[in-house]
Amino acid sequence: xxxxxxxxxxxxxxxxxxxxxxxxxxxxxxxxxxxxxxxxxxxxxxxxxxxxxxxxxxxxxxxxxxxxxxxxxxxxxxxxxxxxxxxxxxxxxxxxxxxxxxxxxxxxxxxxxxxxxxxxxxxxxxxxxxxxxxxxxxxxxxxxxxxxxxxxxxxxxxxxxxxxxxxxxxxxxxxxxxxxxxxxxxxxxxxxxxxxxxxxxxxxxxxxxxxxxxxxxxxxxxxxxxxxxxxxxxxxxxxxxxxxxxxxxxxxxxxxxxxxxxx
Amino acid sequence: xxxxxxxxxxxxxxxxxxxxxxxxxxxxxxxxxxxxxxxxxxxxxxxxxxxxxxxxxxxxxxxxxxxxxxxxxxxxxxxxxxxxxxxxxxxxxxxxxxxxxxxxxxxxxxxxxxxxxxxxxxxxxxxxxxxxxxxxxxxxxxxxxxxxxxxxxxxxxxxxxxxxxxxxxxxxxxxxxxxxxxxxxxxxxxxxxxxxxxxxxxxxxxxxxxxxxxxxxxxxxxxxxxxxxxxxxxxxxxxxxxxxxxxxxxxxxxxxxxxxxxx
DNA sequence: CTCGCTAGGTCCTAAAGAGGACTTGAGGAC
DNA sequence: GTCCTCAAGTCCTCTTTAGGACCTAGCGAG
Numbered sequence: 001x002x003x004x005x006x007x008x009x010x011x012x013x014x015x016x017x018x019x020x021x022x023x024x025x026x027x028x029x030x031x032x033x034x035x036x037x038x039x040x041x042x043x044x045x046x047x048x049x050x051x052x053x054x055x056x057x058x059x060x061x062x063x064x065x066x067x068x069x070x071x072x073x074x075x076x077x078x079x080x081x082x083x084x085x086x087x088x089x090x091x092x093x094x095x096x097x098x099x100x101x102x103x104x105x106x107x108x109x110x111x112x113x114x115x116x117x118x119x120x121x122x123x124x125x126x127x128x129x130x131x132x133x134x135x136x137x138x139x140x141x142x143x144x145x146x147x148x149x150x151x152x153x154x155x156x157x158x159x160x161x162x163x164x165x166x167x168x169x170x171x172x173x174x175x176x177x178x179x180x181x182x183x184x185x186x187x188x189x190x191x192x193x194x195x196x197x198x199x200x201x202x203x204x205x206x207x208x209x210x211x212x213x214x215x216x217x218x219x220x221x222x223x224x225x226x227x228x229x230x231x232x233x234x235x236x237x238x239x240x241x242x243x244x245x246x247x248x249x250x251x252x253x254x255x256x257x258x259x260x261x262x263x
Numbered sequence: 264x265x266x267x268x269x270x271x272x273x274x275x276x277x278x279x280x281x282x283x284x285x286x287x288x289x290x291x292x293x294x295x296x297x298x299x300x301x302x303x304x305x306x307x308x309x310x311x312x313x314x315x316x317x318x319x320x321x322x323x324x325x326x327x328x329x330x331x332x333x334x335x336x337x338x339x340x341x342x343x344x345x346x347x348x349x350x351x352x353x354x355x356x357x358x359x360x361x362x363x364x365x366x367x368x369x370x371x372x373x374x375x376x377x378x379x380x381x382x383x384x385x386x387x388x389x390x391x392x393x394x395x396x397x398x399x400x401x402x403x404x405x406x407x408x409x410x411x412x413x414x415x416x417x418x419x420x421x422x423x424x425x426x427x428x429x430x431x432x433x434x435x436x437x438x439x440x441x442x443x444x445x446x447x448x449x450x451x452x453x454x455x456x457x458x459x460x461x462x463x464x465x466x467x468x469x470x471x472x473x474x475x476x477x478x479x480x481x482x483x484x485x486x487x488x489x490x491x492x493x494x495x496x497x498x499x500x501x502x503x504x505x506x507x508x509x510x511x512x513x514x515x516x517x518x519x520x521x522x523x524x525x526x
Numbered sequence: 527c528t529c530g531c532t533a534g535g536t537c538c539t540a541a542a543g544a545g546g547a548c549t550t551g552a553g554g555a556c
Numbered sequence: 557g558t559c560c561t562c563a564a565g566t567c568c569t570c571t572t573t574a575g576g577a578c579c580t581a582g583c584g585a586g
Contacts, residue, residue, distance in 0.1 A: 010464070011539060018464060037566060048541045053567085061475065062461045069567050070548030080458065089513045192509040195343065196459030196479045196502035198325045201273070201281060212324065214477035214502065216459045222513070239459035239477065246455040246509060250352045250485070274569060300536060311571050316537085332537050333578030529586080538577070547568075555560075 016045050017058035024064060024075055031077040035065065038073075061212030063240030080243040081148075089176065089187060103148055108136040110168040112157070119154055119232055122193050122219055126229070133160035135168075135175075138206065147207045151235035159183045159230065176222065179231050185224035187231075193219040196239060203236055214239040279308050280321035287327060287338055294340040298328065301336075324475030326503030343506040344411075352439065352450060366411055371399040373431040375420070382417055382495055385456050385482055389492070396423035398431075398438075401469065410470045414498035422446045422493065439485065442494050448487035450494075456482040459502060470501055477502040 010018075020035075029035060035056075036044070042052035056073060059065045067073045110133070117128040132154045139149040153175060155165060159182050164171070171178050176187055199207065199215045209215070220233045273281075283298075292298060298319075299307070305315035319336060322328045330336045373396070380391040395417045402412040416438060418428060422445050427434070434441050439450055462470065462478045472478070483496045 013539085014464065039566085048543095050542080051540060054540095056567095058461075067567065068549080070565080071550075072566065187513045190511055190513050192507075194457060194479075194507035194509065195505070196477050198321075198475075198477065201277065212461075212475050214459050214461065216457075242458070244455075244457035246457070248453055248511070250450045250453050276569085302536085313572090314570060317570095319537095330537065331579080333535080334580080335536065530584090532583080534580090536577100536579080539575085541574085542572090544571085545569090549566080550564090553562085556558085
């Protein structure tokens with residue numbers, strides 16, 4: 001009953017989108033292939049071009065196809081980067097390189113600024129507007145030139161003020177190793193906040209996203225043994241490029257103090 | 264340079280969507296308030312109704328507003344359920360209740376079936392099509408009647424065959440406690456795969472999602488001490504209702520064996 | 527008072543068409 | 557050969573127009 005008449009009374013653009021998706025999955029067009037032009041598709045499905053465009057827009061938002069203005073619409077390869085939340089520190093400590101060495105790092109800006117509200121919201125001990133050192137970065141695939149990640153790091157003034165972290169140049173090693181050195185404390189605990197959402201207009205532009213494509217957003221809070229914040233880092237990826245993997249032991253008894261809450 | 268002329272040459276529907284978003288953020292309309300009708304908005308912004316609708320569709324996909332057919336468009340409350348990945352077992356073991364006691368559970372189906380390809384893809388030791396016991400569930404907010412989560416559990420035949428897990432009735436306690444009892448093994452390790460994407464047509468219908476709204480999807484693999492799979496569970500939420508929180512210690516030295524890879 | 531009908535307002539889908547912007551490739555000028 | 561120009565093909569934005577579906581409130585009949 002619940003899943004009975006799916007598609008029977010669905011709008012045309014959805015039915016057509018479903019059919020196109022199926023044809024792509026079945027391999028009628030391979031990754032990289034160009035789909036027929038919108039006018040040709042509209043004729044084939046016997047509907048108007050605007051409605052046809054609406055159907056293609058669905059697949060574009062899903063990341064199944066990519067439209068190039070003036071050129072055509074192409075099937076995209078399904079490819080998700082697997083990212084592990086927990087091992088980032090251990091691995092980088094070992095070889096001391098940047099965490100994402102295969103990508104090209106660009107520093108969009110660096111310097112002091114106010115703590116954004118959405119960052120302060122996940123901290124108990126900070127207010128929006130507090131002055132911190134902010135480093136905004138962009139990671140690009142050097143092979144294709146595709147932007148893969150945009151993000152920022154927020155470091156307390158007491159650690160980063162008057163240091164090279166205020167300079168808009170790429171740091172020589174993993175960011176957290178620099179912070180540890182400057183702060184004289186080790187990273188001891190971390191908390192990640194993961195949300196999926198649609199991008200801001202800025203993110204749409206910087207990441208070159210098609211309209212309607214979602215992003216994955218993580219805010220990473222790192223603290224020292226004494227509980228003080230060493231760094232807050234946030235990253236935004238195109239959702240269709242990323243899979244987060246989290247591996248952990250199941251504690252036989254222990255329970256955490258708080259119940260799930262809402263904000 | 265990178266973020267200079269944002270919006271200057273953006274299409275109308277985007278500029279209008281941005282303006283509407285700003286007005287909502289600034290409190291011009293409170294959560295629950297009805298926006299002016301599309302015809303009125305179109306007149307106010309001096310553009311056609313279809314273009315106006317496209318602008319509103321942006322906010323709808325973002326989860327900022329909700330349109331009710333024949334009634335109007337209303338500002339939604341921003342409200343994310345915080346969900347912790349790590350403490351689900353500890354807490355449930357403590358009071359033995361269902362993990363999400365405040366939601367109403369419905370079993371959509373239960374019985375044997377083939378393992379879906381996207382589940383097999385995250386397992387090393389299973390093939391798509393393997394016969395397992397599948398329980399599909401829907402969680403609803405009893406206060407509002409809103410569907411909040413749709414998901415499924417996959418349990419090996421060796422554990423669940425010929426048991427009450429094949430019956431489409433709600434289990435009396437947390438699912439994993441039932442599995443532990445039937446298998447005679449404890450849950451020891453877990454691995455979560457998080458992805459954000461646009462929903463399938465089925466999910467759109469079951470969760471009552473507006474077009475273009477993304478979902479968060481997790482596949483949770485639970486194994487016993489000996490490495491055998493006890494249960495694979497997957498859940499899908501509307502993305503604008505959920506925030507995943509993950510808290511963990513930073514290991515001072517240890518590194519995990521494998522580098523990030525692609526699939 | 528209760529019930530059912532109706533009218534008006536609202537959002538939803540669809541078509542047809544015009545103009546614009548972008549890319550590519552062919553042909554001609556140098 | 558190299559560079560430029562141009563035309564064709566493609567996707568992008570926006571408008572105008574039409575009809576349908578859905579909900580609510582008000583009115584009248586019983």
